[in-house]
Amino acid sequence: xxxxxxxxxxxxxxxxxxxxxxxxxxxxxxxxxxxxxxxxxxxxxxxxxxxxxxxxxxxxxxxxxxxxxxxxxxxxxxxxxxxxxxxxxxxxxxxxxxxxxxxxxxxxxxxxxxxxxxxxxxxxxxxxxxxxxxxxxxxxxxxxxxxxxxxxxxxxxxxxxxxxxxxxxxxxxxxxxxxxxxxxxxxxxxxxxxxxxxxxxxxxxxxxxxxxxxxxxxxxxxxxxxxxxxxxxxxxxxxxxxxxxxxxxxxxxxxxxxxxxxxxxxxxxxxxxxxxxxxxxxxxxxxxxxxxxxxxxxxxxxxxxxxxxxxxxxxxxxxxxxxxxxxxxxxxxxxxxxxxxxxxxxxxxxxxxxxxxxxxxxxxxxxxx
Amino acid sequence: xxxxxxxxxxxxxxxxxxxxxxxxxxxxxxxxxxxxxxxxxxxxxxxxxxxxxxxxxxxxxxxxxxxxxxxxxxxxxxxxxxxxxxxxxxxxxxxxxxxxxxxxxxxxxxxxxxxxxxxxxxxxxxxxxxxxxxxxxxxxxxxxxxxxxxxxxxxxxxxxxxxxxxxxxxxxxxxxxxxxxxxxxxxxxxxxxxxxxxxxxxxxxxxxxxxxxxxxxxxxxxxxxxxxxxxxxxxxxxxxxxxxxxxxxxxxxxxxxxxxxxxxxxxxxxxxxxxxxxxxxxxxxxxxxxxxxxxxxxx
Numbered sequence: 001x002x003x004x005x006x007x008x009x010x011x012x013x014x015x016x017x018x019x020x021x022x023x024x025x026x027x028x029x030x031x032x033x034x035x036x037x038x039x040x041x042x043x044x045x046x047x048x049x050x051x052x053x054x055x056x057x058x059x060x061x062x063x064x065x066x067x068x069x070x071x072x073x074x075x076x077x078x079x080x081x082x083x084x085x086x087x088x089x090x091x092x093x094x095x096x097x098x099x100x101x102x103x104x105x106x107x108x109x110x111x112x113x114x115x116x117x118x119x120x121x122x123x124x125x126x127x128x129x130x131x132x133x134x135x136x137x138x139x140x141x142x143x144x145x146x147x148x149x150x151x152x153x154x155x156x157x158x159x160x161x162x163x164x165x166x167x168x169x170x171x172x173x174x175x176x177x178x179x180x181x182x183x184x185x186x187x188x189x190x191x192x193x194x195x196x197x198x199x200x201x202x203x204x205x206x207x208x209x210x211x212x213x214x215x216x217x218x219x220x221x222x223x224x225x226x227x228x229x230x231x232x233x234x235x236x237x238x239x240x241x242x243x244x245x246x247x248x249x250x251x252x253x254x255x256x257x258x259x260x261x262x263x264x265x266x267x268x269x270x271x272x273x274x275x276x277x278x279x280x281x282x283x284x285x286x287x288x289x290x291x292x293x294x295x296x297x298x299x300x301x302x303x304x305x306x307x308x309x310x311x312x313x314x315x316x317x318x319x320x321x322x323x324x325x326x327x328x329x330x331x332x333x334x335x336x337x338x339x340x341x342x343x344x345x346x347x348x349x350x351x352x353x354x355x356x357x358x359x360x361x362x363x364x365x366x367x368x369x
Numbered sequence: 370x371x372x373x374x375x376x377x378x379x380x381x382x383x384x385x386x387x388x389x390x391x392x393x394x395x396x397x398x399x400x401x402x403x404x405x406x407x408x409x410x411x412x413x414x415x416x417x418x419x420x421x422x423x424x425x426x427x428x429x430x431x432x433x434x435x436x437x438x439x440x441x442x443x444x445x446x447x448x449x450x451x452x453x454x455x456x457x458x459x460x461x462x463x464x465x466x467x468x469x470x471x472x473x474x475x476x477x478x479x480x481x482x483x484x485x486x487x488x489x490x491x492x493x494x495x496x497x498x499x500x501x502x503x504x505x506x507x508x509x510x511x512x513x514x515x516x517x518x519x520x521x522x523x524x525x526x527x528x529x530x531x532x533x534x535x536x537x538x539x540x541x542x543x544x545x546x547x548x549x550x551x552x553x554x555x556x557x558x559x560x561x562x563x564x565x566x567x568x569x570x571x572x573x574x575x576x577x578x579x580x581x582x583x584x585x586x587x588x589x590x591x592x593x594x595x596x597x598x599x600x601x602x603x604x605x606x607x608x609x610x611x612x613x614x615x616x617x618x619x620x621x622x623x624x625x626x627x628x629x630x631x632x633x634x635x636x637x638x639x640x641x642x643x644x645x646x647x648x649x650x651x652x653x654x655x656x657x658x659x660x661x662x663x664x665x666x667x668x
Contacts, residue, residue, distance in 0.1 A: 018471030208455035
C-alpha cells in the first residue's frame with residue numbers, strides 16, 4: 001500500500017469515526033428516540049411476558065353448594081386435573097351462589113339434585129361457558145366410564161392422550177420476544193433514517209457535507225453502522241431480559257437472528273429514507289415512518305400470532321417485510337429450526353431494501369424547498 | 370490569478386431567471402460582498418460558485434479549478450457557511466467543530482483553538498440548540514474556517530441577528546481576509562457591505578448592476594450632498610442668500626440643504642459662525658441602489 005493510499009484511508013476512517021460518533025450522540029441525547037426504540041417496546045415485552053403469560057392457566061371459578069358426589073368420589077389424579085380447570089369454593093347457600101354467578105364473581109355454581117349434577121352458569125362469557133360445560137361433561141362421563149368399567153371389569157374401547165409438538169417450555173414469551181424485537185428494530189431503523197434525512201436536509205447539513213471532502217459512501221456507512229449497532233443492542237437487551245426475567249429459552253440457531261436483524265435493519269432504513277424523501281418536515285417524516293411501521297407491526301404478528309387471522313389478512317401480511325423478519329426470527333430463535341431457515345426471509349428483506357432504496361433515490365432531493 | 374472567476378452564470382426556476390448572466394472576478398485576498406434585497410438571487414449565485422448547484426449555463430472557477438461537478442481537489446481549499454445553521458443535532462459546540470475538523474483531517478486541538486478565536490470558550494459544552502443566534506453564527510463560521518480554507522463563502526452570516534449581535538459579528542468578519550484569504554459574503558444590509566467589503570456587487574432581479582469599491586460606487590452616483598444645520602439657526606432669508614444650494618427644507622433635525630458644492634456652502638456657513646452641530650450627509654449604497662434600480666432599497 002502506498003503512503004498516499006494509506007493516508008487517504010486514514011482520513012476516511014477519521015471522518016467515518018467522527019460522523020458515527022456524531023450520529024450516535026445525536027440519537028442517545030434524543031430522549032424520545034431512545035424511548036420509542038428501546039423503552040417503549042420493552043414495556044410491551046414486560047406486559048406480554050410478565051402479565052399475559054399466565055393467561056392460559058386462568059381457571060374457572062366454581063361454587064360447590066352442599067355435597068357433590070362427583071367430587072367426593074374422584075381419585076387423586078383426577079382431582080388434580082379437575083383443580084387445574086376449576087377453582088372450587090364451598091358454600092351452603094344456593095341463592096347466594098347464584099347471585100355471585102350472576103354478578104360475574106364466579107363462573108359456575110354446581111349442586112346435586114337427586115343424582116343429577118346441576119350446573120348454573122352465565123353466558124356472559126360464552127367461551128368460558130362452553131369450556132365449563134364441556135369440562136364438566138367430560139368429568140361426569142369419565143366418572144361414569146370408571147364406574148361402568150369397574151362393574152364390567154373391561155377396559156374402555158377408546159382412549160386419548162394429548163401431546164404438544166413444541167418444546168414443553170413454549171410459552172407466550174417465546175413468541176412475543178422475537179416479534180416485539182422485530183417491531184422495535186423496524187421502528188428505530190425507519191425513524192432514524194427518516195429523521196436524519198429530513199433534519200439534515202432542513203438544516204442544510206446535507207449540503208454542508210456535500211461541500212466537505214467526505215464521500216457520500218462514508219456518510220451513508222456511518223449512518224448504517226450506527227443504526228445496525230443500535231439494533232444489536234436492542235437485541236441484546238430484549239433477549240437478555242427475556243432470558244433472565246421471563247424464562248425465554250433460545251433454540252439452537254438463534255445466532256442466525258443477528259444477520260437476519262442486520263438485513264432487517266437495512267430494509268427498514270430504506271423505508272425510513274422513503275418516508276424522509278416524500279415528506280417536507282421532520283415531524284412529517286417521523287409520522288410517515290410511524291404510519292408505515294405501526295400497522296405493519298399489527299399485520300405482521302409482532303403483537304399477537306396471526307394463526308387465527310383470516311386468509312386474506314395473512315396474504316396481505318406476506319407483502320410486509322416485517323412479517324418475514326418476525327417469521328425468520330421466531331424460526332431460528334425459538335422454533336428450533338436450522339440456520340438455513342433464515343435465508344429466505346433475509347433474501348426477501350434484502351430485495352425489499354434494494355427496491356425501496358432505488359425508489360427513494362429517485363425521489364431524493366437535496367433541499368427542502 | 371483571480372481567486373474566483375465567474376462567467377455568464379444563468380439559473381432559471383420555471384419562468385424566473387434567478388441568476389441572469391452574471392460574471393464576476395474576485396482577486397486573491399479580496400473581501401467581496403454581494404448585496405441586494407431578498408430574492409435578488411444572491412444565494413443561488415453563491416451556491417453555484419460553491420459548486421452546490423449546476424448552472425443552466427455559464428461557468429465558475431475557484432482557485433483555477435472548475436467547481437462543477439463536485440471537485441474533491443477543491444473542497445479542502447474552500448470553506449462554506451450556508452444560510453441555515455447546518456449543525457449535527459444535539460452536539461455541543463466543541464463536539465460540533467471537532468466533527469467538522471475530522472471531516473477535513475484537522476486535529477481536535479486546532480478545532481478548539483477556533484472555538485476560542487470566535488469567543489465561544491464558555492459555550493464549548495453547550496448544545497448547539499442552546500446557543501443564541503449570534504453564538505450559533507460564530508460557531509458556524511468557525512466550522513467553515515476550521516481547516517484554514519483559502520476561499521471562504523458566507524451566506525447571510527448576520528441575517529436574523531439583532532443589531533448589537535450583528536455589530537459584534539462584524540468585528541469577527543472584518544479580519545477574515547487577513548493573511549491573504551479570499552472572502553465572499555452575501556448580505557441584504559447595505560451598511561454591512563459598506564463596512565466590511567473591499568468591493569461590493571449590487572444585485573437585483575438576478576443581475577449584478579454595479580461592482581466596485583463602496584467609495585467608488587457612491588462617488589459614481591454624483592449625488593448631491595445634504596448639509597444639516599441645527600434647528601432655528603438659519604432664517605428663510607439667510608437660506609435664500611446661501612450660494613450653490615439646490616434645495617432647502619426644514620425637518621426635525623434642522624434645515625437640510627442640498628448642494629453639489631459642499632465646500633463652498635460650508636465655507637459660507639463658517640463665515641457666519643453657523644457650524645455648531647452641522648452634519649454632512651453623503652450618499653450611501655442605498656442611494657446607489659435607488660439610482661440604479663429606480664426603487665427605494667428595502668432589505
